[in-house]
Amino acid sequence: VAKENNFVKELADINSEFAQWYTDVVLKTDMVDYGPVKGTMVIKPYGFAIWENLKAYADKKFKEVGVENAYFPMLIPESYLKREAEHVEGFAPEVAVVTHAGGDKLAENLIIRPTSETIICEMYAKWIKSYRDLPVRMNQWCNVVRWEKTTRPFLRSREFLWQEGHTVYSNENDAQDDVKRMLDIYVDVAENLLAIPVLSGRKTEKEKFAGAVATYGIEAIMKDGKCLQAGTSHYLGQNFAKSSNIRFLNKSGELEYGYSTSWGISTRLIGALVMVHGDERGLKLPPRVAPIQVVIIPVASHKEGVIEKCREVEQLLLSEGIRVKLDDSDNTPGWKFNEYEMKGVPMRLEIGPRDIENGVATCVRRDVHEKFSLKLDDIATSVKSELTDIQNNMFALAKQNLENSIVEVNSFDQLVSVCDDKKVGLAYHCGEKECEVDIKDGTAIKTRVINCYDENHTCIKCGKKSKYRVYFGRQY
Numbered sequence: 001v002a003k004e005n006n007f008v009k010e011l012a013d014i015n016s017e018f019a020q021w022y023t024d025v026v027l028k029t030d031m032v033d034y035g036p037v038k039g040t041m042v043i044k045p046y047g048f049a050i051w052e053n054l055k056a057y058a059d060k061k062f063k064e065v066g067v068e069n070a071y072f073p074m075l076i077p078e079s080y081l082k083r084e085a086e087h088v089e090g091f092a093p094e095v096a097v098v099t100h101a102g103g104d105k106l107a108e109n110l111i112i113r114p115t116s117e118t119i120i121c122e123m124y125a126k127w128i129k130s131y132r133d134l135p136v137r138m139n140q141w142c143n144v145v146r147w148e149k150t151t152r153p154f155l156r157s158r159e160f161l162w163q164e165g166h167t168v169y170s171n172e173n174d175a176q177d178d179v180k181r182m183l184d185i186y187v188d189v190a191e192n193l194l195a196i197p198v199l200s201g202r203k204t205e206k207e208k209f210a211g212a213v214a215t216y217g218i219e220a221i222m223k224d225g226k227c228l229q230a231g232t233s234h235y236l237g238q239n240f241a242k243s244s245n246i247r248f249l250n251k252s253g254e255l256e257y258g259y260s261t262s263w264g265i266s267t268r269l270i271g272a273l274v275m276v277h278g279d280e281r282g283l284k285l286p287p288r289v290a291p292i293q294v295v296i297i298p299v300a301s302h303k304e305g306v307i308e309k310c311r312e313v314e315q316l317l318l319s320e321g322i323r324v325k326l327d328d329s330d331n332t333p334g335w336k337f338n339e340y341e342m343k344g345v346p347m348r349l350e351i352g353p354r355d356i357e358n359g360v361a362t363c364v365r366r367d368v369h370e371k372f373s374l375k376l377d378d379i380a381t382s383v384k385s386e387l388t389d390i391q392n393n394m395f396a397l398a399k400q401n402l403e404n405s406i407v408e409v410n411s412f413d414q415l416v417s418v419c420d421d422k423k424v425g426l427a428y429h430c431g432e433k434e435c436e437v438d439i440k441d442g443t444a445i446k447t448r449v450i451n452c453y454d455e456n457h458t459c460i461k462c463g464k465k466s467k468y469r470v471y472f473g474r475q476y
C-alpha cells in the first residue's frame with residue numbers, strides 16, 4: 001500500500017501564515033527535526049546535503065583567495081571572553097558555560113564558543129612574531145552555541161553550523177581590503193549559488209558586531225517582507241590585537257599591533273533559501289545547490305523496457321555530473337510527483353511506454369510548472385540547459401521581488417506603514433544610536449545596511465541632519 005501524501009494540504013497558507021508555512025516546510029521535507037534540548041536542531045540528510053553543497057562552493061572561493069582551513073577547540077577559558085570589553089558585553093547574555101568536567105568543579109569555567117575571535121587571536125599572538133609572518137588567514141568550519149531566547153530551525157538555533165574566517169594583517173588597508181573581498185564572496189554565494197539577491201553594505205554603529213570597528217553584511221528579503229542577515233564581514237581594527245597582544249616586528253624593527261578581520265556565514269542561509277524561493281507547494285531549490293537536480297519517475301514501470309530506459313537515462317545524466325535520482329519504488333507516479341515537488345527538486349523526467357515510443361522524456365520544471373518533451377537523443381545537453389535556465393529564472397524572479405520590496409520613505413509614520421505592509425523602507429537617518437533605538441522600540445524595525453552616505457537630508461525620526469541613507473526592516 002502506497003503511503004499517503006497529502007503534503008500540500010497539510011501546509012499552512014504561505015500568504016497568511018508565513019512563519020508556520022516555513023516550519024511546516026522544513027519539517028515535512030525532512031530537512032531538519034527538533035533536537036531533544038530546546039532550541040537545538042537535527043539537520044537531516046536532505047538539509048545537510050544542501051549545507052554540503054553550499055560549503056563546497058564557499059570553501060573553494062576561500063581557497064582561491066588564499067585562505068587556509070584549520071580547527072580550533074570548542075572550549076574557551078572564560079577569562080578570554082572578558083578581555084575585549086564590548087565583545088564580552090555583546091556575547092555574555094547568550095554564552096553557555098561549562099562548570100564541571102570529569103566529575104569535578106573546574107578551577108576556571110569554560111565557555112562553549114559563541115564565535116572564536118578570542119581563542120584564535122590568543123593562538124595568533126603566540127605564532128605571529130614578525131611582519132614576515134603576516135598576513136595570517138585561517139578559516140574553520142564548525143559549530144557554535146548561542147543561547148537564543150526565541151529559536152526557529154536554521155534561522156535562529158542554539159547550536160548551528162558555520163564557517164568563521166579570522167585574519168591578521170600588518171596594515172589597515174590590507175585588512176580593509178580583506179573585509180570587502182570576503183563580503184564579495186558572500187554576495188557571490190548568495191546570488192550565484194543560492195539565487196538569492198542581497199543588499200550588501202556597512203551596518204550602523206548600533207548594529208555592528210560586538211568588538212568590531214565596522215561590520216559589513218549581506219541582507220536577504222524573505223517573501224513576507226522580513227529581512228535576514230545572511231552573512232557578515234567585520235573589520236576589527238587593532239581591538240582584538242590589543243586585547244590578545246598580537247604584536248609583530250615591522251620592517252623598521254618596531255613592535256606594532258596587527259590589524260584583524262573576521263567573517264562568517266552559517267546554516268541560516270538554508271532558512272533564507274526556503275523563505276526566498278518556496279511556494280504553496282513547498283520547497284523550491286535552485287539547481288546549483290539542490291541535492292537532487294533531476295528526478296526520474298518511471299510511468300507504467302511494469303511495461304517492458306521502461307525501467308531499463310530510466311536506468312539508461314540515469315546513468316547518462318550521472319556521467320555528465322548531474323545529481324540525478326531514479327525513484328523506482330512502488331509508490332504511484334502521482335505520489336512521487338507530489339513528493340519531489342514538495343522537496344523542491346528543480347526538474348522531473350517522466351518516462352513511460354509512449355515517451356519511449358516517441359523517443360522523448362516528459363519534463364516538468366518546478367519553477368514554472370511547465371510540462372514539455374525532451375528528446376532522448378541529446379537529453380543530457382537539454383537537461384543541462386534547462387537547469388541553467390531554472391537557476392537564472394529563479395534569481396531573476398527573486399531579484400524582482402527584492403526590488404518590489406524596497407520603498408523610499410520620507411517620514412517615520414510612512415516607514416512603519418511600509419514595514420506593516422511587508423516591505424523594506426529606504427530612509428535618511430542621523431546615525432545616532434539613541435535615535436535608532438527610538439525607531440526600534442515598539443516597532444521592532446531595525447536598520448539593515450547603509451545604502452549611501454548623504455548629509456544633505458534630514459533624519460526621518462528626529463529631524464536632524466542626515467548621515468546616511470539606510471534600509472530599515474523587520475527581521476528574522
Ligand SMILES: [Zn+2]
Binds near residue numbers: 436
Ligand atoms: Zn535621528
